[in-house]
Amino acid sequence: MNQIADVWFFNQGWEPHAFQKQAWKALAREQSGLLNAPTGFGKTFAIWFGILHHYYDNKAFQKKKDKLKTPKLHALWITPLRALSKEIYKATTQVSNDLDLDYKVELRTGDTSVSERQKQRKNPPQALITTPESIHLLLASKGAADYFKHLEFIVVDEWHELLGSKRGVLIELALSRLKVLCPQLKIWGISATIGNLDEAQDILLGKDHKGVTIRANLKKKLRIETVFPDNLEKFPWAGHLGVKLLDKVIAIVNKFQSTLIFTNTRSQAEIWYQQIIMHYPEFAGILAIHHGSLSDEVRLWVEEALHEGRLKAVVCTSSLDLGVDFRPVDCVVQIGSPKGVARFLQRAGRSGHRPHETSYIYYVPTHSLEIIEGDSLKYAVKEHIIEQRIPYIRSFDVLIQYLMTLAVGDGFQADEIFGEVKSTHCFSSISREEFDQCMKMLLHGGKALTAYDDFHRLVLVDGVYKVESRKLAMRHRLSIGAIVSDAMMKVKFMSGKYLGSIEESFISKLNTGDVFWFSGRQLELLHVRHMEVVVRPTTKSKGVVPSWMGGRFSISPDLGIAIRHSFKHIQKNAGLSEEIKFLKPLFQEQQRRSALPGEDDLLVEYIQTRFGHHLFVYPFDGKLVHEGMAQVLAYRLGKIKPATFSIASNEYGFELLSATSYDLDEALVKDLLSPKNLHQDITSGINVREMARRRFRDIAGIAGLVFQGYPGKPMKTKHLQANSGLFFSVFEDYEADNLLLRQAYDEVFDFQLEEGRMQLAFERIADHRILLSFPDKLTPFSFPIFSESFREKYSNEDWQSRLETLKLQLEGKIE
Structure with a gap:
């Protein structure tokens, strides 16, 4: 029985779902686990009321609580996004207010003021909603062990999102420490459906865990419709349709109360927003745009306006993919290939955001051949083909940062931490020799950097490794995290004339003398200096034109399988989907030619x-x-x-x-x-070496070899590149077996080249x-x-x- 939940649900006039009751039972039995449920069905409450029940009704905990003079931190809720943190905060404080509970919930994100953080350190709330980086900041403060020792629950929200990134590694490492500091700890993950859900649970809960998996068997009705052009182009090109289907998209928007129009890139979002306003001026004031480059203030306004039903439509990118809650959205439009089945389903789930409502998603191809993906997506959804999230392994840059975090905090003993680190999925294959190499880099800069005092970061005091320099400690706290972004490089003639900016990942694989097309010109690469690409015009007749990361991400392997499946049917004459029927004249023309x-x-x-x-x-x-x-x-x-x-x-x-x-x-x-x-x-x-050299910049930043700058005064990208490039060359010449150097090459082959x-x-x-x-x-x-x-x-x-x-x-x- 969960009386707190029963009372609150009764007051709301709601009936709990079976998966919520299941979760409350598992939490009452003090189990750990993974919850898999669609958006909009109350997965937050499935965990939250279990935590409240434990706080107020668990007998063993009551005895512990009575001995304590002041409240201690009882639960940590970790989310990947600040906007999501605010949503969870809103929902959980609402429960405390409605039921007049003395269970205090607070937020701790990048927006939390220094004075507020200090208050939270001295007088912790019962629950703290925070981000992976903030957990590491707390571990980097003195007295972290005391601060966490009464912790009973950690909830990792949107675990599938964190899993395939280095932020997931931050979570793994934090959990390896907290499990030792708090043997009573219960860990819960909340995840959307992914192809490797069992592996996701194993990574979160650790080897040989006895956790439970709770799946919400709620069949959400999904309507997928492809928007067809009036005429089939037999010779299509990318982007050719897109905006030509504007009138059809607006007809869809007008059919529903509110719509999210998803695009894959920020520039595409800007184009669609401008085109709608230009051709349909009546949308001024009821149409908004939302993407990652906009200020927090603008994004927050859009989220609130959506929540309150004041907007007819929002043109957005993946910035609105995740759990931000706006009940009024009735329909989703996907412009162009979504590139992945999971992403498509996640976006579809933003509409019909309440239980038992139908989710409507309209797929708008940007050229004729892309129409076939309408058929592929329907097939993938029907056959439950869904992507796996591939976890990072052997991320030594994150490990070096983590060891520094512990040393800045209470300090650590190497043998103990080696055992903890080895228990994580990311570092299960680490040898003692490799761990010691990470330690040497922190103690004296390893083989190559011993002569430089700046890299003598740790000292050994009574068997405990610590950081004694206040300057180094402060710099480290400012650098905690694993979020990096691709840099833009300036393209210039030798005379200094500036032509524009190009993505670093595109330039990184070119060699001197290579020719590429840019701003309508044929250019020969002379050299790359820091973040500048120096070129000259050339009459060589051929140029390279791939955009390696190019603002356009690639389709997932699973969507690739579904597309190849669709192409199986192109030679058949019966039982065809409407997409393949529509494309028949194009295929006949292909066959003829x-x-x-x-x-x-x-x-x-x-x-x-x-x-x-x-x-x-x-x-x-x-x-x-x-x-x-x-x-x-x-x-x-x-x-x-x-x-x-x-x-x-x-x-x-x-x-x-x-x-x-x-x-x-x-x-x-x-x-x-x-x-x-x-x-x-x-x-x-x-040119793998150049790609690795560029990749190394991020690795050097995460590992703390290169200081990224102070708040409001970030280090210029060209200085970061120059400094990290110097380390790259030094390691190549004097320490070829350096773990960070090896990691740069591994990441190029695994992630950039997808070997x-x-x-x-x-x-x-x-x-x-x-x-x-x-x-x-x-x-x-x-x-x-x-x-x-x-x-x-x-x-x-x-x-x-x-x-x-x-x-x-x-x-x-x-x-």
């Missing part, structure tokens, strides 16, 4: 145009994987006959364009796409039949990829009209 691949075929097209020789390959594995595959293929072709290649790709395939022609046959193509020596060819064909996915793609292709075709003109499949490279070559206004002319020529409408 080239070939149409079956389920176990790989289509390769070799086409000659006035632009050169185009090699198109269609693995359907996502943009990032295709860019890596294209680099490998370019390297392998270059070994046969030296050539300069221009590379372009989209989610469905990639293009290598060269002035040099090759005699291709099926056997040679099979050989070029072989998984043999793949790692070696990636290393030779892509694992690339390997699987090459292995899958090895079993496919190669369909090699030599069309005389561009085909419906090749045109969207060709357009990706085409748009980079011309100024913004120019490329669309030129592409339109080319399309009309292909359709035979003009000469």
Whole structure:
């Protein structure tokens, strides 16, 4: 029985769900566990009333409580977002107010003032709602062990979000310490559905845990509808539809009381917002925009206006993906591919945000071929295909930061902490030798930095490692955390003329002398100095045009599987989905001009145009994987006959364009796409060292090698890059086995190049039949990829009209 919950629910006129009652029972039995429930069904209350029941009704705890003179910290609720923290705070304080409880809840995030934090240290509330970084800040304060020792509960909200990031590693390390400080600790995670839910629970609760999993078996009704254009473009290009479907999107918005319009990038959100206001001025005042680059104040206003039902629609990015609660949203529109099934479901769940309501989501393709993803998404949802969240392992930068955190706080004993660290999933494979190497970096800078006093950070006092320098302690507290973002680099001529900014991750894989297209010009890379890219105009005929991270993230492996499944049906005539029926004329045109691949075929097209020789390959594995595959293929072709290649790709395939022609046959193509020596060819064909050097900047910042600056006075990015670049070179020359150096290369292969996915793609292709075709003109499949490279070559206004002319020529409408 949970009387507190019964009274509150009765007063609200609500009936608790079965999963809430299950959770209260498990919490009353003092179990740990993982709760999996959809948004809008009261998962916060499923845990919260269990915590309150323990505080007021658990007999053993009452005895403990009676011995204490003042209240102590009873529960910690950790969330990944400040906005979500505020939501939880609102809901939980409402319960205390409604029932007149003396259970005090407080917030501690980046917004909490210094005086408020000090008060919380001296007189803790019963519950603190906070972020992963704030937990580490508390561990970095003197008396942390005393502060936490009466803690009974830790709840990690949106655990699936934290799991696939280094912030998840921060949580793992904090829990490894708190479990020792508080043997009575109960740990609960709240997670959306992911493909590896059991693993997520194991990582959170630790090896050999006896925790429970509570799943809310609530079938939420979901309506997915694809928005079709009036006419099918047989030669589509990315972004070509998008805003052309504006009238249809507004018709949907007008059908519902309130709508969230999700885009994948901030620039896309800005474009849609402007277009709606321009074409539908009556939306002024009832339409808002919400994305990560806007100020907290603006975002908060939008969230509150949504909550109160004052807005008709909000154009947003993933900034509104997570648990922020606004009941009035009736409908969701997804512009373009959502890139992942879980992301699509998460967004769909923002509508019909109350139990038993239908969630409506409309999928708006941005070009004709993207229409097929409507079919793929419906298939993935029906078959419960959903992404796994891949946890980080062996993140030594986070470990070094954590050891420093403990030393700044109460200090630590190495043997004890090694055992605790080894019990986490992230560091289960760490050897004592590796742990000692981390310690040496903190004690005297390791092999390479011993001569510099700044890296003599720890001292040993009576068997306990501590930080005695107040300056180092303060700098460390200011640097706690693992959130990093991609930097922008300035593109300049040698004369100093500024052309614009480009993402660092794009530049990092180019070599000196490489040519790339930018702002409608052909540029040769001369050198990279700090955060400046120095270039000169060139007449070399080929340029590289991939945008490596490019503001556009790649489709997930699971959505890739669903898309390949959709392409199985393109040759059938019966039992087709409305999306494939609509695309039938495009597929017939593809068949007529080239070939149409079956389920176990790989289509390769070799086409000659006035632009050169185009090699198109269609693995359907996502943009990032295709860019890596294209680099490998370019390297392998270059070994046969030296050539300069221009590379372009989209989610469905990639293009290598060269002035040099090759005699291709099926056997040679099979050989070029072989998984043999793949790692070696990636290393030779892509500038992995430069990518690792750039990646190292974030690692050096997290590990505390480079100070990121004071509040309001951050260190300039070019100084950070210069300093971390110096360490990178020093380690390469004098300490080649340095763990942080090794980590930089591992992260490039695992996350930036997605080597694992690339390997699987090459292995899958090895079993496919190669369909090699030599069309005389561009085909419906090749045109969207060709357009990706085409748009980079011309100024913004120019490329669309030129592409339109080319399309009309292909359709035979003009000469």
